[in-house]
Amino acid sequence: MPTIQELNALDIDAFTKALHGIYEHSPWIAARAATARPFPTLAALKLALQAAVDGANDAQRLSLLRCHPELAGKAAIGGDLTAESTSEQASSGLDRCTQEEFARLHALNAQYNERFGFPFILAVKGPTGRGLARQSIIDTFVRRLGNAPGDELREALRQVHRIAEIRLNVLLRVAPSVGATVMDWCETLGAISDSEPGLTCAYMTPGHQRTATQIAEWMRAAGMTVHVDAIGNVVGRYLAAQPGAQTLITGSHYDTVRNGGKYDGRLGILLPIALVGQLNERGERLPYELEVIAFAEEEGVRYRSTFLGSSAVAGGFDPALLDAHDPDGIAMRDALAGAGHDPAAIPAIARDPARVLGFVEVHIEQGPVLLERGLPLGVVGAIAGSSRYLVELTGVAGHAGTTPMGMRRDAATAAAEIVLLVESRCGGPAPAALVGTVGQLEVPAGSVNVVPGACRLSLDIRAADDAARLAAVDDILAGITRICARRGIGEKLWKLLEIDAVPCAPQLMDGLGAALERAGLPRFDLPSGAGHDAMRMARLTQVAMLFVRCGNGGISHNPLETMTADDADIAGAVLLDFLRGFNQAAAPAGSGS
Ligand code: HGY
Numbered sequence: 181m182p183t184i185q186e187l188n189a190l191d192i193d194a195f196t197k198a199l200h201g202i203y204e205h206s207p208w209i210a211a212r213a214a215t216a217r218p219f220p221t222l223a224a225l226k227l228a229l230q231a232a233v234d235g236a237n238d239a240q241r242l243s244l245l246r247c248h249p250e251l252a253g254k255a256a257i258g259g260d261l262t263a264e265s266t267s268e269q270a271s272s273g274l275d276r277c278t279q280e281e282f283a284r285l286h287a288l289n290a291q292y293n294e295r296f297g298f299p300f301i302l303a304v305k306g307p308t309g310r311g312l313a314r315q316s317i318i319d320t321f322v323r324r325l326g327n328a329p330g331d332e333l334r335e336a337l338r339q340v341h342r343i344a345e346i347r348l349n350v351l352l353r354v355a356p357s358v359g360a361t362v363m364d365w366c367e368t369l370g371a372i373s374d375s376e377p378g379l380t381c382a383y384m385t386p387g388h389q390r391t392a393t394q395i396a397e398w399m400r401a402a403g404m405t406v407h408v409d410a411i412g413n414v415v416g417r418y419l420a421a422q423p424g425a426q427t428l429i430t431g432s433h434y435d436t437v438r439n440g441g442k443y444d445g446r447l448g449i450l451l452p453i454a455l456v457g458q459l460n461e462r463g464e465r466l467p468y469e470l471e472v473i474a475f476a477e478e479e480g481v482r483y484r485s486t487f488l489g490s491s492a493v494a495g496g497f498d499p500a501l502l503d504a505h506d507p508d509g510i511a512m513r514d515a516l517a518g519a520g521h522d523p524a525a526i527p528a529i530a531r532d533p534a535r536v537l538g539f540v541e542v543h544i545e546q547g548p549v550l551l552e553r554g555l556p557l558g559v560v561g562a563i564a565g566s567s568r569y570l571v572e573l574t575g576v577a578g579h580a581g582t583t584p585m586g587m588r589r590d591a592a593t594a595a596a597e598i599v600l601l602v603e604s605r606c607g608g609p610a611p612a613a614l615v616g617t618v619g620q621l622e623v624p625a626g627s628v629n630v631v632p633g634a635c636r637l638s639l640d641i642r643a644a645d646d647a648a649r650l651a652a653v654d655d656i657l658a659g660i661t662r663i664c665a666r667r668g669i670g671e672k673l674w675k676l677l678e679i680d681a682v683p684c685a686p687q688l689m690d691g692l693g694a695a696l697e698r699a700g701l702p703r704f705d706l707p708s709g710a711g712h713d714a715m716r717m718a719r720l721t722q723v724a725m726l727f728v729r730c731g732n733g734g735i736s737h738n739p740l741e742t743m744t745a746d747d748a749d750i751a752g753a754v755l756l757d758f759l760r761g762f763n764q765a766a767a768p769a770g771s772g773s
């Protein structure tokens with residue numbers, strides 16, 4: 181079982197031989213990567229192997245893909261798989277397919293080869309390295325069959341590198357234990373949902389409260405003092421060596437969108453809990469108090485308000501929200517009281533800026549940038565600003581058969597024009613990462629044979645640059661007025677959110693960047709198109725974010741959201757290094773924006 185240091189010391193042939201089988205029938209990759217030695221860490225070795233493939237030509241990459249066996253294919257049947265592929269395919273039970281599964285995979289293999297010209301490649305050991313279920317493999321196979329050829333070739337190469345990563349863990353006898361724990365915890369919380377199918381954890385529902393209880397349990401087991409505050413935040417405190425120390429805060433939100441992903445928010449809560457557990461086991465204290473906050477609400481699903489938890493902590497929670505009603509007519513204050521919380525205690529949650537050193541949030545990227553660059557982690561430079569509205573259109577309901585097209589005041593066709601207006605205004609050359617979304621669109625109490633008299637839709641406009649976002653909002657609102665006037669439609673708007681872009685603190689970014697480099701990774705800064713609790717915490721203190729690679733093309737707010745235990749593990753190593761090296765003396769306490 182070689183170490184990285186031993187691999188560095190080998191001559192090129194011995195190095196290539198030592199990495200035999202890491203890339204299926206393709207020793208040229210290790211031979212090429214050898215010239216980049218010495219590798220400071222395993223992460224650096226993995227990047228060098230990726231770079232060797234990136235530096236090859238298309239024909240070499242295609243031959244690499246074609247060196248891989250089909251899943252449950254001819255080589256498997258003929259017993260011609262490599263030892264690694266044999267063990268991997270067996271770990272998912274691909275050597276024990278039913279007749280139907282076998283026939284399905286055989287047909288899919290043929291279709292896939294026909295469409296892409298190389299075999300379907302999937303790291304069947306999956307995100308935790310323990311093996312995917314056969315049905316999940318078949319579902320992924322079917323889904324990826326629909327990819328565009330260029331996208332699928334890039335995904336196949338990413339799967340090759342993931343297979344190599346898993347094989348390197350076996351060769352070097354390393355296990356991403358912290359990452360695996362966090363992935364398991366995400367699975368546990370992912371099974372606590374308000375509704376089936378998938379994961380929905382809306383503010384103050386029974387599922388939301390059970391989730392909070394589970395998080396509190398893990399915090400206590402990690403050696404933290406824990407309380408749930410009046411807005412529902414679960415707060416774990418890992419005390420400093422000396423009393424009275426100032427506080428560094430980390431954390432993220434535990435609510436989700438409807439049918440959301442398991443890692444959005446939760447990763448940023450569970451990873452620091454796992455790290456505190458490690459510190460506690462060692463009896464290691466930090467020179468400051470570390471607070472891990474599981475914010476109760478960020479997504480705005482139940483009450484359309486967002487950042488409830490972080491607004492309370494940062495100060496500036498709007499008490500008028502307590503009288504907001506959910507779709508079932510339940511006021512927020514009643515939902516809180518029903519969960520045993522006292523809304524009157526919310527203002528006291530606000531932290532004293534002078535006591536807070538900073539806020540650092542770990543979050544899955546929720547986009548494709550790190551995935552496409554082959555990087556596990558990135559440092560967020562700024563978080564895009566966001567404007568959200570609810571629009572209610574009022575026309576005239578009429579008979580679908582007898583109302584002539586020219587005499588209609590159809591609220592849905594007005595909405596359709598508005599949806600296309602948002603797309604065209606925010607589409608095209610998108611300056612400052614301008615994006616616009618109509619995520620909700622409904623004809624309340626509509627009928628097939630009635631011209632829609634009412635239509636409701638949401639607007640979500642974002643940009644890295646506030647002026648670009650606000651100009652787009654102005655244009656879109658003016659466009660809505662023009663469309664409604666022309667169509668004789670009434671319009672009503674409610675502003676749900678207006679939050680400016682938030683720059684991250686350069687010195688916290690530098691701290692994260694330095695920890696990345698010590699881990700053998702390049703510092704890579706990227707913007708966040710998604711909103712995060714860090715935006716609200718920026719009112720209280722300096723903030724920074726560490727992004728973790730998001731698989732499946734970067735998809736999020738979707739059950740397909742995925743990541744790996746290895747990426748969670750190296751995120752933990754980098755965060756722990758950052759926490760240990762955090763120089764509170766340099767932190768301008770109370771430095772919120
Ligand atoms: O919508 C957002 O950007 C965040 O995921 N709530």
Ligand code: MN
Binds near residue numbers: 479
């Ligand atoms: Mn989200």
Ligand code: MN
Binds near residue numbers: 444478711712
């Ligand atoms: Mn989130």
